Amino acid sequence: MCTFKNLADLHIPAECENFPRINKNQNRNSLTHKAMATIKIRIVGIYFRKTVNIKKDAPITIKDVMDEYIRTSGGITEPEGLLYTKDAILNPEPGQGQFSLTGVAYNSSKPPATLSRRQPAPPAGIYSLFENYPPDAPVGLGWQSYVIGRDGKNRTATALGEGFKYFDATEVFDGEKIIWRMVGICRRPNFPAPTPVV
Numbered sequence: 001m002c003t004f005k006n007l008a009d010l011h012i013p014a015e016c017e018n019f020p021r022i023n024k025n026q027n028r029n030s031l032t033h034k035a036m037a038t039i040k041i042r043i044v045g046i047y048f049r050k051t052v053n054i055k056k057d058a059p060i061t062i063k064d065v066m067d068e069y070i071r072t073s074g075g076i077t078e079p080e081g082l083l084y085t086k087d088a089i090l091n092p093e094p095g096q097g098q099f100s101l102t103g104v105a106y107n108s109s110k111p112p113a114t115l116s117r118r119q120p121a122p123p124a125g126i127y128s129l130f131e132n133y134p135p136d137a138p139v140g141l142g143w144q145s146y147v148i149g150r151d152g153k154n155r156t157a158t159a160l161g162e163g164f165k166y167f168d169a170t171e172v173f174d175g176e177k178i179i180w181r182m183v184g185i186c187r188r189p190n191f192p193a194p195t196p197v198v
Contacts, residue, residue: 037174039065044181046127048082048106062145062178063099063168076126079109085130089166097166101143103130104180129182138190141182145170148177 036055042048054060054068069082076083085103092098105128111121133140145167147156156170172178 035174037172039172039174040177041065041069042177042179043104043106043129044179045129046104046106047108047122048104048127050080059171060173061168062147062170062172065172065178066167076105076107079107081107092166095169096164097169099166099168101145101167101180103128104143131182138186138188140185140187142185144181144183146179146181147172148179149173150175 035058036053037060038051038053039060040049040051050069052065052069052072054065056064056068066082066084070084073081075081083105084101086099087102089096089098089100105126107126108122108124110124131140131142133142145156146154147170149155150173156165
């Protein structure tokens with residue numbers, strides 16, 4: 001799996017835009033006004049669980065939420081800082097987005113909480129996971145995101161060709177939760193099929 005040896009090896013995303021105040025003449029119930037949204041984000045595998053408050057013109061995307069957390073936390077060099085890497089998508093469909101998440105790193109300043117009481121708390125430090133697609137390997141590792149609605153149901157498409165959108169085009173709303181998971185994907189059979197016995 002791809003890792004890094006020091007912070008200088010990582011690419012820090014460009015600074016986010018400043019978010020101006022809400023115009024008092026705008027309709028606060030409109031989907032196109034600036035408003036404060038509170039969104040939870042969890043990145044499975046690196047013990048990242050945060051709540052992000054973001055003020056921005058709708059639509060708000062997963063990328064917007066991650067950028068806002070990085071802007072307010074100070075980035076990977078600061079305690080509790082986050083960093084992500086991305087690749088540009090070749091020939092994306094209209095509205096599908098332009099970037100794919102390839103890696104994340106989290107500077108945990110204290111032992112992160114675990115879901116299992118039987119598992120000891122990992123030590124503080126930088127936790128990172130990066131996609132890994134060796135050209136000759138049957139299995140690759142890639143990131144998959146989910147948006148959990150206020151009703152507790154996953155409302156995002158996860159398969160290409162079925163309304164799938166990348167993280168810079170996947171919209172989130174106030175009170176929702178973002179979950180990132182790294183998943184293994186078979187690109188070809190792991191083993192040849194057995195020869196039928198005649």
